[in-house]
Amino acid sequence: MATYLLRRLILGSLTLVAITVIVYGLARNMPGNPLTAQMGEDPSRKITAADYARMQRAYGLDKSWPEGYLQWAQNLLRGDLGRSITRKQPVTTLIGERIGPTLLVSGTAFLVIWLVAVPLGLYASARSGRADERAVSLVLYALYSFPTFVAALFLQIVFAVWLRGTAWELPLFGMSDLPPDASWGARVLDVGRHLILPVTCQTYVSLAYDSRFIRANMEEAVRQDYVRTARAKGAGPWRVLFHHAFRNTLIPLVTLLGLSLPSLIGGSIIIEQIFTWPGMGRLFFESIRERDYPTIMGLTLMFSVLTLLGQLLADLLYCLVDPRVSVA
C-alpha cells in the first residue's frame, strides 16, 4: 500500500509539473499581457516606451516564459503563489476569499444531487419501461437539455420578481442581505435562502445526468447471472436491486464521484455571474481575460491538485467497494 501510494504521488507530482508548464506556456503565449488592457483603457495616461519597458520588467514580462515559469515554481516552493497583477492582492488571499462561497453552492448541490440521483436512478431501473418511469425520464431529459442561464433568469423572474412580497419570495442575487452584526442564526437562514436558486440551477442538469448514469449501470448489472441467481434463490426485488445489483455498480459511480471533486471547487461562471455569487469560476474567467498570470497559475495549480487527488481517492475507494481490487 505504501509503495503504491508513493508511486502514485511521484507520478502525480510529475503530472502536476507537466500541467503547470503547459498552462504557463499557453498563458504566456496567448496574445496580449497584463499591460495590454491597461494600454487600451486610458490614453491620457501617456505611457512612453521606457515606461512600458519598466512595467514589463517589474512584472517579469521581459523574461522568456520558461524563465518566468522557473521563477513561479521557485516562489511556489517557498509557499508564495504571487500577487494578482490586476487585483493587487496575494493570490492566496483571493482564493481564500472565494473558496468558501464556491463550496457552499457546489457542496450543497453535490449533496442534493447524490441524495436525489441515487434513489431516482434505482427507482428508474426498478420501474424500467413503465409509464411512470418513462414520464420521469422525459422530464429528466428535458431538464438536461434546458440551458442553465435561461433557467436562472426564469427562476429569478418567478421567485424574486413575481412572488415578491409573498412567503415564496427568494432573493434575486447575492449571498446575504443582513448586516455583518446580525445574529448567527439569522445569517445562516439568510444565506440559506440565497442559496436556493443558485443550487437549484447547479443541481438539475447533473441530477438528470447522474440518475441516468446510475440507471444505465443498473440495467447492465441486472442482466448479470448473479442477479438471476439471486432472484432464483428467492431474494425479494428490492434486496436484489440494492444488495446484488447496486453494489456492483459502485465502481463507475466512485470514479464519477472522484472526478467531480475538482468541479466542486471550480465553481460555475454562468451561475456566479447571474446570481452575483462571489465564487471561483468568475475569478478564473476574469483572470484569463486580464492575462493575470499569477491568478491563472494559482487556480490551475489548485484545480490540478484536486483532480489528481480525486483520482487517487477514487482508486483507493475501489478497494473499499470491491475487495477483489488490490493496490498491490
Add this chain to the structure above:
Amino acid sequence: MPATPVRMVEGRPERRAGVFCVLIVAAAGCGRKIADPPLTAEPEAPTAAAAEESARQQATAPAFEPPPLDVLDRDAKWIDRPVKDAVAVLREQQAKEQPLCSVADALALRNDSAEANAKILSALGRLPEPGQADLDARIDRHVAGDLGSTNPILISSSAEFDILGLTGFGLFSYDRTLEPFASADTVTSWQTSADGLFDKVVMRDDLVWSDGTPITAHDIAFTYKVIMDARVPVPAVRSGTDQMRGVHAYDDRTVVFFHKEPLATNVWNINFPVLPKHVYEGTWEKDPTLKDSPEHVALEEKPVSGGPYEIVSRKRGQEIVLRRRDTWSTVNGKKVREEPFLRDIRFRIIEDPNTALLALKSGEIDEMILQPEQWMTQTTDAEFYRLNTKANAPEWVSFHFAWNIATPFFADRRVRRAMSYAFDHDRMLEKICLGMYEPCAGNYPPDSWMSGPKKLTPYKQDLDKAEALLDEAGWTDHDNDGIRDKEIGGRLVPFEFTVLVNQQPFRIAICTLLKENLEQIGIVANVRPVEVTTLQDMLQKKNFQACISGWGSGTDPDSSENLWKTGEMRNYVGYSNPEVDRLFAEGRRELDRSRRAEKYARIQELLYDDQPYTWLFWRNSFYGFSKSLRGYVFSPRGPYHYSPGSGSLWKPRQE
C-alpha cells in the same frame, strides 16, 4: 499627461463613473474597468527595479527648492481663479429654468421620445426645495464590480473611482460643462500666477478627516511626495503629477503647486487624490506597496475618509455601504458646510446586466446604466414603469472604423476617404443604432468648445465618388475578376482586407454593413470577431488592417494627443501629420481659450480630410432611475462624473 481620460471603449459591461461634488480625480481613468497593475510584481520586488529608477530620477533631477512665500507673492502676479459651491451653482441655474412639466406628470410619462426625455430630466432633475428632501434616505446604487483598493492613490477601476468620489478629499473639481474650479467646500482661494508657473491654494481651516485630525496643506504635499516615489505602485494618478516640479505646503492652509511649464493642462495636473499624512507618514516607507503590512491591510478595510461619506461596511463581491459623516458638515459643534442629501449610499455589486435590470424592476436598486438594447426593448412595459423611469443624454464617447495606414490598402488618403464614402452611414444610424445615437464626424464632440464653429458632417454614402477615388489611387480591377487590385512590388494585390471587431453582435452588424457596402464597389472585407484582449494586443502591435473601436473623450482636448501624434503608443493606425503634431504642442501651451480652440478645431479639420478613422456615432448614456429618486443631471460624462454629480441626488420626504 493631461488629466482627464480618454478611454477605449471595448464593450465591457458599462462603466460606473460617479464622483461627488468635492473630489474629481481628473488625472485618473474614471471609466476604466480593468484595475491597473501595480508597478511592482511582488512585495519585495518593487525595490529592485523601482529603487534603481528612483535613484536614477534623483540623480538626474535637481532637488526642488521652493522659494519663500513672501518672495513668491512679491514676484508672481496672482490671478484669481473660480472657487465654487457646485450645488449652489446648480441651484442658481435651475432657478432660471422653468420645469417643462410637473413632477407628477413626469413620473407618469413613458420615455419614448426626445420630448418626453427632456420633460423627465427637467422635472425630476431639480434640486429639493428646503424641507423637501428626506435627509435620512438611502440610495442603492448599482456597481458592476468590486473594489481592488480603497486607498485613494491606488485606485484605478471605475468602482474605485465611484467610491473615492464620495469618500475622498480633494481641492478641485469640474462642472457639468467640464469647466474646472476649486471647490468652495474645501478651498478659500485659488490663484494662478500670470506666467502660468504656479498655482496657490488657500484651504479652509474647518476640515477634518473622519478620525478627527484636521486636514491641512501638509496632507497635499505629503501625498504628492508619495505619488511621485518610484517605489509606490501608483497606477492611475501619476501621469498628471509628473508634469509638476513640486508641491509645497507653506503652512497648514497654504499650498503651492509648481509647474515645469506654463501649460493649459496644468489645471488638471494639480487635481489628485489626497492621503491623510498622519496615518501614512509612519507606514508608507516600510511598506511602499501600501497593501501588505498589517496597518495597510487594516486601512484597506476601514480607510480614513476626507470626503462627505465614509465606508461603514463591506462584503467582498457583494456590497459596499457608505454613510454621510457628521464631521464633514459639523466641526467643533459648528455647522460649517451643507451636508449631502442622502444619508446612506449602498453600492450593490451585480455583474450580470439582466440580473441588475431585474433588481431595478423589483426595487432592490435605485439606478443603473441601461444597455442600449435594454433601453429599447426591456424597459418599455408597465412592469418597468411601475417603480422606475429612465433618461438619456449625449455622452462624449464615439465609435469609428480605424484604417491602418501602414498597410498597402490604407496608406493612401484617397482610399480612406473612399471607405468613408462607401459606408452607408445613414443606414447604420437608422437600422443598427435604431436612431438612438447622434452621427459622429470627428475627434471632438460637435457642441464642445474645442470643436470650433465649423460643424463637420459625416461622409455620406456616394459610391460613385468612392469608386472615382479608388480608381485615382490605382485600385482598379486589372484582372477582371470583380475585385479591385493594384500592382504593389511587382505583384497584383487584390483589395481584400480583414476588419477586426470584438464579439459584440451590435458591432459585428456594423462591420457586416461595411462588408456589404464595399462588395458593391469590388472590395472584399472579411469581418473577424476576436476576444477583447487579443484585439487590444493586435491593435497595439499594429497587427491589423482595419477595426471597429471606440474612445471616450477626456475633459481636455489635449488628452487625444496620443491617439494622433506621430509615434505615440496609442496611435494604432500609424497616423503622422507634422501639422497635427505641432498644433497639439501649441494647443497645450496656449493659455487663451479661444485661441486654443482654434488649434483643436484645425486638428479636427485635418483629421477629417485625412480620414484615418471613419467616424461613426456618439453613444448616449442611458440610465434607469427609481421613481423615488430626484436630482439627476447629466454631463457629457453621465449623471455622476462631475460636480455636483451624485451630490445633487435626493429622495423626497414621505408625507
